[in-house]
Amino acid sequence: MSVLFLLIIISLSVAAFFVGCYYWAIKTDQFEDDYTPSVRILFDDEIVGNKKSFSTIRPDESSILISDQLTKKPRE
Amino acid sequence: MQLEKFSYDNKIVRNFLFATALWGLIGFLVGLICAIEMFWPQMTNGVSFLSFGRLRPLHTNAVIFAFVGNAIFAGVYHSLQRLVKARMYSDTLSKIHFWGWQLIIVAAAITLPLGISTGKEYAELEWPIDISIALVWVIFGWNMLGTIIKRRVKHLYVAIWFYIASWATVAVLHIVNSVELPVSFFKSYSMYAGVQDALVQWWYGHNAVAFFLTTPFLGLMYYYVPKAADRPVFSYRLSIIHFWALIFIYIWAGPHHLLYTALPDWAQSLGTVFSIMLIAPSWGGMLNGLLTLRGAWDKVRDDAVLKFMVVAVTAYGMATFEGPMLSLKSLNAMTHYTDWVVGHVHLGALGWNGCMTFAILYFIIPRIFQTKLYSQKLANWHFWLATASILFYAVPMYWAGIVQNQMWREFNADGTLTNQNFLDTVTQIIPMYATRAIGGTIFIVGVLLMFFNLYKTVKSGKLLANEEAEAYPLAKANVKHEKEHWHRWIERRPIQMLLLSVVVILIGGAIEMIPTFLVKSNIPSITSVKPYTPLELEGRDLYIREGCYNCHSQMIRPFRWETERYGEYSKAGEFVYDHPFQWGSKRTGPDLAREGVKTGRLYKPNDWHFNHLLVPDSVSDGSIMPRYPWLLNKLDSKLLEKKITAMRKMGVPYPEGYESKAIGDMNLQAKEVAKPLYDNIDGLMISDETYDKIAAGEMKLEETEMVAIIAYLQRLGTDIYPKAKK
Numbered sequence: 110m111s112v113l114f115l116l117i118i119i120s121l122s123v124a125a126f127f128v129g130c131y132y133w134a135i136k137t138d139q140f141e142d143d144y145t146p147s148v149r150i151l152f153d154d155e156i157v158g159n160k161k162s163f164s165t166i167r168p169d170e171s172s173i174l175i176s177d178q179l180t181k182k183p184r185e
Numbered sequence: 186m187q188l189e190k191f192s193y194d195n196k197i198v199r200n201f202l203f204a205t206a207l208w209g210l211i212g213f214l215v216g217l218i219c220a221i222e223m224f225w226p227q228m229t230n231g232v233s234f235l236s237f238g239r240l241r242p243l244h245t246n247a248v249i250f251a252f253v254g255n256a257i258f259a260g261v262y263h264s265l266q267r268l269v270k271a272r273m274y275s276d277t278l279s280k281i282h283f284w285g286w287q288l289i290i291v292a293a294a295i296t297l298p299l300g301i302s303t304g305k306e307y308a309e310l311e312w313p314i315d316i317s318i319a320l321v322w323v324i325f326g327w328n329m330l331g332t333i334i335k336r337r338v339k340h341l342y343v344a345i346w347f348y349i350a351s352w353a354t355v356a357v358l359h360i361v362n363s364v365e366l367p368v369s370f371f372k373s374y375s376m377y378a379g380v381q382d383a384l385v386q387w388w389y390g391h392n393a394v395a396f397f398l399t400t401p402f403l404g405l406m407y408y409y410v411p412k413a414a415d416r417p418v419f420s421y422r423l424s425i426i427h428f429w430a431l432i433f434i435y436i437w438a439g440p441h442h443l444l445y446t447a448l449p450d451w452a453q454s455l456g457t458v459f460s461i462m463l464i465a466p467s468w469g470g471m472l473n474g475l476l477t478l479r480g481a482w483d484k485v486r487d488d489a490v491l492k493f494m495v496v497a498v499t500a501y502g503m504a505t506f507e508g509p510m511l512s513l514k515s516l517n518a519m520t521h522y523t524d525w526v527v528g529h530v531h532l533g534a535l536g537w538n539g540c541m542t543f544a545i546l547y548f549i550i551p552r553i554f555q556t557k558l559y560s561q562k563l564a565n566w567h568f569w570l571a572t573a574s575i576l577f578y579a580v581p582m583y584w585a586g587i588v589q590n591q592m593w594r595e596f597n598a599d600g601t602l603t604n605q606n607f608l609d610t611v612t613q614i615i616p617m618y619a620t621r622a623i624g625g626t627i628f629i630v631g632v633l634l635m636f637f638n639l640y641k642t643v644k645s646g647k648l649l650a651n652e653e654a655e656a657y658p659l660a661k662a663n664v665k666h667e668k669e670h671w672h673r674w675i676e677r678r679p680i681q682m683l684l685l686s687v688v689v690i691l692i693g694g695a696i697e698m699i700p701t702f703l704v705k706s707n708i709p710s711i712t713s714v715k716p717y718t719p720l721e722l723e724g725r726d727l728y729i730r731e732g733c734y735n736c737h738s739q740m741i742r743p744f745r746w747e748t749e750r751y752g753e754y755s756k757a758g759e760f761v762y763d764h765p766f767q768w769g770s771k772r773t774g775p776d777l778a779r780e781g782v783k784t785g786r787l788y789k790p791n792d793w794h795f796n797h798l799l800v801p802d803s804v805s806d807g808s809i810m811p812r813y814p815w816l817l818n819k820l821d822s823k824l825l826e827k828k829i830t831a832m833r834k835m836g837v838p839y840p841e842g843y844e845s846k847a848i849g850d851m852n853l854q855a856k857e858v859a860k861p862l863y864d865n866i867d868g869l870m871i872s873d874e875t876y877d878k879i880a881a882g883e884m885k886l887e888e889t890e891m892v893a894i895i896a897y898l899q900r901l902g903t904d905i906y907p908k909a910k911k
Contacts, residue, residue, distance in 0.1 A: 112381035113452060116361075116388050120436045123357055127350065127432050139341060140425060146340050147417035147424075150268060150408065 189337070189658055192651035193266045195553040197279040199648055201259035202546060204287060206636065208255060209542070211294075212247030213629050219244050220622040223773070224615045226801075226809045234298035236811040238732025242309040243297040248534060249307065249397065251290045256542040257401040258286070258325070261348050263549055264408040265332055268342045270656035274331025278324055285321035289314060301371045304729035304765045305386050307393055308362050312373040315363040322359065326352045330684070337656040343424040347404030350432045354396040362389035366764075366835060368827045372726070376835060379760025380447050383768055384440065391439035398533065399501075400431065402541055403470055406498065409541075410477050413490045413548055419476035423469055430466035434459055441512035444521065445742040446768065447757035453514075460512035467505035474498040489564035493544035496572055500536020504529065522738055522772040524614070525586025528579040535575045535628060543571065543635060550639055556646030563638045570631030577624030581617035589614055594746035602749055607775040612807045711758035714904040716837045717897070719825055719851035720858070724897030726828075727890055728767065731813065738769035739778040739901065751787060752779035752902065759904060762837050774810060779902035791861040794895045796870045803870050816891040817875065817884075822851060852887070858896045859887035 134140060221228055222237045229235035262279065266272060273279050292314050296302075302309040310318070329352060333345065362385055365373035377385050411418050418424055440448060440456030475498055478485060485491040507529050511520055520526060551558045558564060592610040595603040604610050717725060728734075741747050743754040755778050760766055779785045789797070796803055799817075801810035829844040862869060863886065866879065878884040886892060 112377060112384055113449075116385065119357060119361055120388075123354055123436060124433060126353060127429075130346075130349070131429060134341075137339075142340070143422040143425065144417075146342050147411065147421040149338075150342055151411060151415060151417060 186657045186660070188655050190653065190655045191272050192653050194262070194273050194276060194279065194650075195648060195652050196650045197273065197276075197283060198259055198263040198549060199553060200283050201255050201262060202549060204283070205252060205255040205259055205542060206546060206632075206639065208247060208251035208290060210629070210632055210636070212244060212252045213625070213632060215240055215244040215247055217622065217625045217629060220618070220625050222811065223618040223809060224622070226811050230812055231814045233300070233813075233815045236731065236813070238735050238811070239298050239300055239302075241735045242302060242306075242732055243294065245307055246293050246297065246309065247290070249393070250293070253398060253402075253538050253542070254286065256538070256545065257351070257397075257405070258282070259549070260405040260409070260545055261329065261401070263553075264344060264405070265329065265348065267654075268338065268345055268408065269333060269336030270338050270654065271332055271336050274328050274335065278328040278331075282321060282324045282328060285317065285324065289317050289321060292317070296371070300730035300732075302729060302732060303365065303373060303375065304732075304734060304767060305362070305375060305382075306734070306770060307390050308359075308386070309732075311371055312363070312365045312367050313370060315359070315365070319356070319360060319363075322352070322356055326356065337658055339659055342408070343418075343421065343428055344404040344408040346425075346428050347400045347407065350428070351396045351401040351404070354392060354400075354432070354436070358389045358392050358396065362386060366831050368824055368831050372824060372828075374828075374831055374835065375765035377764070377766075378835070379763045379766050380757040382763065382766040383443055383446065383760075384448060384452070386766070387442035388436075388439035391442055392436055394530075394533075395435040395438075398538055400435075402501075402538060403427070403431075405541060405545060406470075406474050406494070406501075409545055409548055410474055410494050410498070413488065413494060413544070414478050414481040414484060416477055416479075416481050419473050419479065423473045427466050427470040427473060431463075431470070434462050434466065438463060438512070441517070442770065443768075444512070444514050444517040445744070446740050447755050447760070449757075457512045457514065460509045464506060464509050468502060471498055471502035471505070474501075487561070489558075489561060489568050490544045490547045492565070492568045493540040493547070493571070496568070496575075497537050497540035497544065500532055500540065500575070504533035504537060507532070518742070518744065519590050520586055521742075522770070522776075523586035523590050524582045524617070524771075525590075526771070528582025528586065531582065532575065532579050535571070535578060539628070540568075540571055543567065546635065546639060551642055551646070553649055553652070554643055554646030555649050556642060559638050559641035559645060563634050567631040567634045567638070570627050570634070574624045574626075574628035574631065577627060578621050579624075581620040581624070585614035585617035585621075588617075593750070594744070596746070596749075602746065605750075606805075607750070608805050608807060611773070611809060615809070711756065711905060714759055714761060716762045716832070716839055717900065718854055719822075719829065719847040720854040720893050720896045721900045722828060722832070722897075723820060723822055723825065723851065724893035724895070725767075727816070727894045728897055729765075733777075734767045734769040736769075736771060736773035736810075738772050738776045740768040741776055741778045747776070751776045752782055752785040753905065755902075756905065759902070762832070764832065764835060764837075777898065777901055781899040781901045781903045782906055783903075784906070785902070791858055791895050791899070792865040792868060794898055795862055795891055796868075798891060798894065800870045816894060817871075817889050819888050820855075820890045820893050822848065825851065854896060855887040855892045858892045858899070859885075862886050862892075 218229070218235070219237055219240050222240075226237075233239070262273060289310075293310055296311060296314065297309060301311050303311060308315075329348060333341070333349070364376040366376055367373040375382050407418060407424055437459040438456050440452045441460045442456075444453050444457070446453075475495070478491065478495065481491075485495060510516055511526070511529060520529075547558060547564055589610045592604045592613060597603050739755070741751045741754045748754055760768075775787065777787075780787055780789075782788060793804055797805065797808075797810075798813045800812055801808040825847050826844040829839050829847050833839045833841075833843075866876070869876075871879075875884065879886065
């Protein structure tokens with residue numbers, strides 16, 4: 110049954126690969142914001158030219174804008 | 186930062202969508218033919234390439250890799266571009282991916298009906314196609330990861346994680362399971378043997394369900410359900426937990442396909458434990474999908490897309506509850522080898538994969554063709570037909586599974602089996618087979634409505650081949666410093682580094698491990714177990730060619746109701762020369778593991794086998810086995826020498842130089858097997874024409890394929906019994 114060891118090693122390397130991915134995701138703040146991404150995907154379809162919209166906001170201001178729109182409060 | 190203008194490639198999405206629909210229909214039709222053959226075996230009488238054993242692999246491969254595969258690619262190419270705000274990395278790679286995959290499907294559709302098969306379920310394609318799959322898969326990954334790397338959105342939405350995991354794992358599974366030794370361009374043997382081959386195969390088979398049919402579709406669910414409902418996913422946090430939990434648990438559950446077999450017990454228990462653990466992430470994901478529709482159920486009332494999604498996610502939930510339950514040993518003893526499992530997989534395939542794919546087709550096509558769906562009403566009709574068909578399919582299969590198993594294990598007061606004749610347990614459930622075919626027909630009628638609806642939609646619109654989009658580029662996070670350590674350079678490239686390391690690990694592992702376990706583990710643990718004779722080896726290859734494993738198992742479990750029916754339970758050491766293993770996973774016909782044992786309950790003489798293979802219902806009334814008239818063709822043994830050499834390379838102890846003597850031995854044994862046939866020539870179910878040919882010496886029974894396959898059947902399971910003196 111030595112093939113068991115092969116499968117375990119391969120399964121573990123696959124798992125190690127995913128652990129690596131997980132580590133990378135944490136390190137690069139992928140999971141810092143666990144709400145905005147779910148909303149952002151809903152707003153990507155039309156081009157609005159010069160008007161500010163979700164597809165044209167700069168990445169660094171995206172979360173502020175989105176929370177603004179959701180709460181419908183005026184920006185300070 | 187400068188706003189960047191670019192465009193999404195919709196043409197490739199359209200191509201994959203059309204391919205999905207087309208191959209889907211073909212795959213479903215082949216499935217329907219298979220379903221009808223179960224209660225009307227004479228339908229395709231005598232046509233070799235339409236016999237059940239050859240069509241069933243075509244059906245499974247077509248619906249999994251052609252229908253679901255193209256649906257995955259369509260969904261990934263459509264959603265990924267929008268999720269990362271970037272066009273696919275390379276249009277050329279997209280095209281190679283598309284056409285490469287379609288060519289593979291065509292190759293499969295030609296080779297499988299011709300009986301060119303490796304004999305491993307869901308991995309029947311021969312080695313040149315396996316290599317093509319690996320290459321096209323790499324192209325897909327290259328294109329996908331390239332797109333992710335040049336993305337304009339820093340955060341990777343959870344769907345993308347599912348896509349990456351599916352890609353990486355399927356690549357590993359496919360390569361590990363497809364390690365084969367080619368004998369010719371169309372023939373190869375699995376490098377693994379017997380119980381080891383079984384474990385690798387089901388590690389692959391289970392994870393093909395996990396990482397081909399489930400995780401990519403979960404990615405699609407997390408994109409398309411929120412989009413169609415215009416609501417964010419219920420809990421994004423839960424979706425992330427769903428993902429990580431699922432991928433770490435899924436890969437260990439494979440052995441639950443081999444409960445009560447000759448696989449070591451601890452490996453079986455490991456599979457069960459992980460299967461039970463899977464309920465948590467699976468149901469978390471299902472609830473997350475369904476709860477996304479909170480506050481949007483009014484939309485579900487009208488929108489067929491959402492309706493399909495609700496049924497798909499519900500089917501996912503039911504199938505992922507049923508799966509762990511079937512992994513419990515007590516329930517598995519009851520359901521394994523029966524139609525319950527067929528019902529289970531179709532709940533997942535028709536419900537989860539089918540309905541989700543239909544939803545995606547109805548969702549994307551009007552959008553990229555800049556129009557509205559031609560008819561919501563027809564789509565709703567399709568929805569109800571599809572949903573009803575799943576019930577018509579699954580319920581009879583569950584019923585058939587339970588009934589048949591109860592009949593298998595029923596004992597009389599005196600301790601004898603109530604249903605001594607296996608066939609009685611088959612004829613009992615034939616009405617259920619017919620009902621199942623009705624379910625399948627309804628499903629296909631729905632698909633035809635979809636074809637008409639989508640055709641009208643496409644006609645009324647115009648493809649927006651390149652959809653304009655704009656977004657800001659990602660801020661460069663890393664500024665290069667002078668004279669930095671070389672490792673810093675790698676550290677900044679996490680994806681490349683991870684890919685590189687996994688490749689390195691795999692190659693290293695493979696080189697180190699494969700030769701060791703191939704040689705060492707083939708030392709038989711039962712001394713009386715010997716390699717197949719040349720004739721039996723040829724017969725075994727015919728058994729694989731005809732796909733006998735689709736209906737017959739070769740694995741007797743240690744239950745009294747099995748040993749009483751079939752004989753001594755199977756031992757791991759009996760299969761050490763089986764490249765590939767042929768344990769099977771379904772008993773439409775009886776188990777054949779002890780078929781050749783002369784003192785066994787199932788033993789039948791050569792002329793019985795001859796008649797049974799030619800006209801099964803002539804010797805067992807009501808049999809639903811197909812007829813195999815083409816087995817009277819002359820056996821082609823051109824490859825015999827190479828086959829023997831290949832087997833020896835894999836550790837089967839044929840003596841050095843035996844390949845040159847093999848033909849002589851084969852002919853001798855063929856004469857021996859054919860002798861009882863000649864003795865009873867008047868009792869053979871052959872036509873007058875064939876009879877005359879034999880009488881005139883134009884045709885020799887000992888040269889037919891029939892003799893080889895009978896020799897193989899008569900060898901099955903005999904090694905652990907003392908040999909009768911000649």
